[in-house]
Structure formats: structure tokens, C-alpha cells
Amino acid sequence: MSPGDAACRVCGAGTGAPFAHKDGYRFARCGHCGFVYLDPMPSSEALAALYDGGTGGDITAESYPKAASRLRRARVRALRFWRHLRGRDILDIGCGGGFMVEAMGWLGARAVGVDIDSQAIAYATQQFPRRRFIAADFDDFAGHGLTFDFVHASEVMEHVPDIGRYMTVLAAITRPGGRVFITTPDIGHRRVPDDVTEWDMFSPPTHVQFFDAATIATLFDRHGFRPRRRYFKLKPGLQILAERL
Numbered sequence: 001m002s003p004g005d006a007a008c009r010v011c012g013a014g015t016g017a018p019f020a021h022k023d024g025y026r027f028a029r030c031g032h033c034g035f036v037y038l039d040p041m042p043s044s045e046a047l048a049a050l051y052d053g054g055t056g057g058d059i060t061a062e063s064y065p066k067a068a069s070r071l072r073r074a075r076v077r078a079l080r081f082w083r084h085l086r087g088r089d090i091l092d093i094g095c096g097g098g099f100m101v102e103a104m105g106w107l108g109a110r111a112v113g114v115d116i117d118s119q120a121i122a123y124a125t126q127q128f129p130r131r132r133f134i135a136a137d138f139d140d141f142a143g144h145g146l147t148f149d150f151v152h153a154s155e156v157m158e159h160v161p162d163i164g165r166y167m168t169v170l171a172a173i174t175r176p177g178g179r180v181f182i183t184t185p186d187i188g189h190r191r192v193p194d195d196v197t198e199w200d201m202f203s204p205p206t207h208v209q210f211f212d213a214a215t216i217a218t219l220f221d222r223h224g225f226r227p228r229r230r231y232f233k234l235k236p237g238l239q240i241l242a243e244r245l
């Protein structure tokens with residue numbers, strides 16, 4: 001697909017125009033909402049191959065260096081959401097080594113983690129045997145039929161090739177009145193370099209799209225969520241807490 005061929009996945013109204021290129025990849029920008037995305041978008045299969053560590057090598061305690069400080073940081077973040085956690089069903093999408101799942105479980109949640117990387121899930125299962133971890137693509141995960149009161153997804157949305165499908169799944173697994181907390185790079189932040197290709201987050205093909213405060217709000221709104229809180233960051237990152245309507 002080339003710019004102009006398809007309606008914007010975020011606003012559904014605009015079409016894309018050439019925006020920037022880096023390392024042989026081209027990005028387009030929606031003329032209506034400003035959403036920036038890889039064009040053409042790589043397939044899910046091509047991207048999945050980047051993330052699944054497969055079966056090579058052994059999972060050891062050293063697979064995640066500084067595990068103790070990772071767990072400490074996860075607990076500090078989880079404490080922000082304590083009122084949404086105790087006795088609730090929560091999911092961490094892209095859970096990696098399982099630190100956030102463990103931290104949320106520590107605060108009394110029934111915590112589940114999902115990650116496409118089977119090596120990461122093997123590590124998490126070994127380190128945190130009291131929690132539940134599932135190795136799956138997020139689309140496949142939807143087939144498990146589980147629903148949640150709180151969904152955490154840190155630095156995930158910039159990796160997802162079909163963001164419309166992702167949001168549909170997110171809406172399906174989040175119970176009405178439930179919350180989702182997401183973080184993703186903020187292309188609208190004043191500290192993003194004037195030449196966007198110099199931004200360290202501007203890294204195709206792993207980062208396939210970029211949001212700002214307006215496009216993320218539009219995306220949530222169109223998929224049945226109401227943004228409840230936006231956290232202001234010194235670094236170019238968005239942190240949004242949204243309610244499932």
C-alpha cells in the first residue's frame with residue numbers, strides 16, 4: 001500500500017502523505033490527525049519473527065540483568081494503581097520477564113502476563129511460579145476468552161502492525177468500567193528532535209508507528225475507552241490511564 005491508498009487506522013478520516021524515511025523504511029503521516037506509521041506496514045509474521053527468542057539457549061536467572069532493581073521499579077509503578085488491583089483480574093500485555101505481573105500480584109491482584117517471546121515467558125514462569133504466564137500473540141490470546149478489570153501495556157502500541165485490530169481485542173478483554181494503562185513514545189513531545197530520524201525511538205522496523213496526545217485520545221475514543229488521566233513526562237513518552245465504557 002502506498003500513501004493515500006487507505007483510510008487512517010486511527011481517525012478513519014484522513015489518508016497518509018510521505019513523512020520520513022530511515023534505514024530503508026518509509027513512514028507516512030495522516031493528513032487529518034497526524035498519526036505517523038510505517039508504509040508499507042510489515043506483516044505480523046515478519047514482526048513476530050523479530051521478537052520470539054525461540055528455543056535457542058537456556059533460560060537462566062541472568063536472562064534479565066538487574067532483576068532485583070527491575071522488580072523494585074515495577075513495584076513502584078504498580079503502587080500507583082493499587083486501588084485498581086487488590087482482588088482484581090489484571091493482565092500485563094508484553095510482560096517480558098514478568099516483573100510487572102509479579103508486582104501487581106504482590107499488591108493482591110490475580111495477575112496474568114502474555115508475551116509473544118516464549119523465552120521471556122519461560123523465564124517469568126521459572127522466576128515467579130505463583131503467577132500465570134501465557135506465550136502467545138495478542139490476537140491468539142483473545143481466543144482464550146479471558147477478561148480483565150485492569151490491563152497494563154507498557155511500550156507495546158508502537159510495535160503493533162494492526163492497531164485497529166489490537167484496540168478491538170483490548171476492548172473485548174477489558175470489562176466495562178475497567179481500566180487500561182498504556183505507555184508509548186510521544187512523537188508530539190517538545191524534546192523530539194526537529195529531524196525526527198535522529199530520535200532514538202524512531203527505530204523501524206520494531207517501532208512501526210507513533211502517537212501523540214491527540215492521536216492516542218482519538219484511538220481510545222473510537223474503540224470505546226475514555227481517557228481518564230494523562231501523566232506528564234520529561235522524556236518523550238505518553239502515559240495514559242483510560243476507562244472502558
Ligand SMILES: [Zn+2]
Nearest residue numbers: 008011030033
Ligand atoms: Zn488519521
